[in-house]
Amino acid sequence: MRCGACRALVDEMEWAMSQIDPKKMIQTGPYRINPDGSQSIREVPLVRSEGNLLEMMESICERMEDYGERTDLSTSRKTYMRVKSRNGESMDLSEATLDSRVTSSLKFACETIVEQNEDEIIEFFAHETDNVKDRLCSMRTDLCDHALNTPHDEL
Template sequence: MNIINLMNFVLQVSVVQVEMGLQVCVVFLCGLLSLNVFVHGARQSQDIKCGACRALVDEMEWAISQIDPKKMIQTGSFRINPDGSQSIKEVPLARSEGNLLELMEEVCERMKDYGERVDPATQRKTYLRHTSRDGTSMDLSDVTLDSRVSASLKFACETIVERNEDEIIEFFSHETDNVKDRLCKPENRSL
């Protein structure tokens, strides 16, 4: 009887060890799957932020280009200094702080005009206008139109505008070169 009891005990321990091994294996696989989802989600989130930033810059540049460059606005203080002069200067309306603030309030609404394109080689996502500004037809064969993508772009755009308002005004009011590269760089932690 002792040998039979011993064999049953060994079998029970072996079954428990196998079950525990399976549980550990399942937990390990779930952890790997969660990590993959997290990494994919972080990459997708970064793609959305980058796409929204680049679209924001494109839309701001286009809106500025639609304003007559000859239109000027007076800025500064309208008070008269002790010497009788005023601190007024004329700046182009298109690049005035007031106009830029107004454009920034409206720019994120235009994210609804963007669709998603996935690069077949790298699986990286980019975001392209699916609605032309001048009414010409566009090749949309590889662009996916999805309201969730538009909503994500809009939210990311609003976040970028909110966090970087001063920089955006600075870049556009002084006609800074390479605004996309300066504002949308991955190192910019405020995106």
């Protein structure tokens, strides 16, 4: 469950970040004036700013209600897939099981992951762009022991 929640969290964060104009910049740094009269302000992309990422993480686990459970028949491993479309298109739900207990457990697992790994999540999304799902959920947090063998488009 925790592995699926982590992978869904990464998918949702990546989607939310894709909705922000990558050209928008924000000034960060201390706004104090240095003794020489200069300021140590730098511009970073809004999408990867700590404040923006924190704001996204506050509501990201609410989206776990849009997921259903799927059991891989060959491995009997449970995975989680989006069952509600973000853009209104119909989705193939034949492999997913919809259960309020599963979605509430997934949401709770997501909230726990965010609470326990907030700094790591911000660090990865502020700087990393490749394989965040595997690198965060497996290598950094050890939530997924099998993720390196799981295709990137699956949860």
